[in-house]
Amino acid sequence: MTPSNLRLCRSLLFLPASNARAIEKARDLPVDLVVLDLEDAVKAEDKESARRMAAEAAAQGFGDKPSAIRLNAVGSPYFGDDVVAVRRGGADYIVLPKVESRRQVHDAGQLTEKPILAMIETAAGVLEAPAIAKEAVGLIIGTNDLVADLGIPGGAGRGGLMHALQTVVLAARAAGVPAFDGVYNRLDDEEDLAAECREGRSFGYDGKSxxxxxxxxxxxxxxGPSEEDVAAAERLIAAATGGAxxxxGRMIEDMHVTEARAVIARAHR
Structure with a gap:
């Protein structure tokens, strides 16, 4: 998957690069992008082996699914070794956490020779998101770290993140790159997960971590579009003759034809 069609990604699965079983299982999962994590999901004593396993897994590939490797943050004691391990490796993308400047993205891209998905996880990152988006191939909002950085009480919901969530989408759209919503932490509440996905989609996010x-x-x-969405898009394209x-029962013009074609492209993905 090239940077130009990253917007077709609905799901980005983060998994510990130190977990061989999870990596193997991911090869058969219907996820759109596999992210091998070297950062939060890996203990300090496992960092070295995780680097090796991530490089090997990315080289082997995940079938028709693209892969990314999330490095440790710039300035961490692990960043340099991470760069050496992934440079020119098989991953399609690098996920860079806690990005707070366009320069960080540029330098990481130069060091790894890979396109960078930038994670916006701090107040400083949110304020710099428009500049960061101009250097990255996509933005991912890291809601867990952002909640902590903003001092929002645990369990308070996403109300305090509304401005940040919308700012990241605005920055991505202005730069012409995709934006991906943050993770949902609970594993036993499908209904609430669905509600959060619908909320993210309503803001304009392309997919979810x-x-x-x-x-x-x-x-x-x-x-992803439903069968009803696709059928409506096909009818609109067939009916459109140009202009308003x-x-x-509604007015359409050329922009709606473009939107309908995008719906069909997502369905084909």
Whole structure:
């Protein structure tokens, strides 16, 4: 998957690069992007082996699914060794956490020779998101770290994140790159996960970050078009003759044809 069609990604599954079983299982999962994590999901004593396993897994590939490797943050004691391990490796993308400047993205891209998905996880990152988006191939909002950085009480919901969530989408759209919503932490509440996916989709996010395979079906279903959506898009394209005109009780124009084609492209993905 090239940077130009990353917007077709509905689901990004983060899994520990130190977990061989999870990596092997991911090869058969219907997820759109596999993210091998070297950062939060890996203990300090496992960092070295995780680097090796991530490089090997990315080189082997995940069938028709693209892969990414999430490094440790710039400035961490692990970043340099991470770069050496992934440079020119088989991963399609690098996920860079806690990005707070465009320069960080540029430098990481130069060091790894890979396109960078930038994670926005701090207040400083949110404020710099428009500049960061101009250097990255996509933005991922890291809601867990952002909640902590903003001092929002645990369990308070996403109300305090509304401005940040919308700012990241605005930055991505202005730069012409995709935006992906943060993770949902609970594993036993499919209904609430679905509600959060619908909320993210309503803000304009292209897909959602996931932490467990059980969340894939929900994200794919909500961030992907339904059969009804596709059928309506096909009818609109067939009916459109150019310019403003009436269609099924509403006015449409060329922009709606473009949107309908995008719906069909997502369905084919």
């Amino acid at each position: 996931l932490i467990h395979p059980s969340q894939i079906e929900t994200a794919n279903r909500i961030f 005109e009436r269609f099924e």
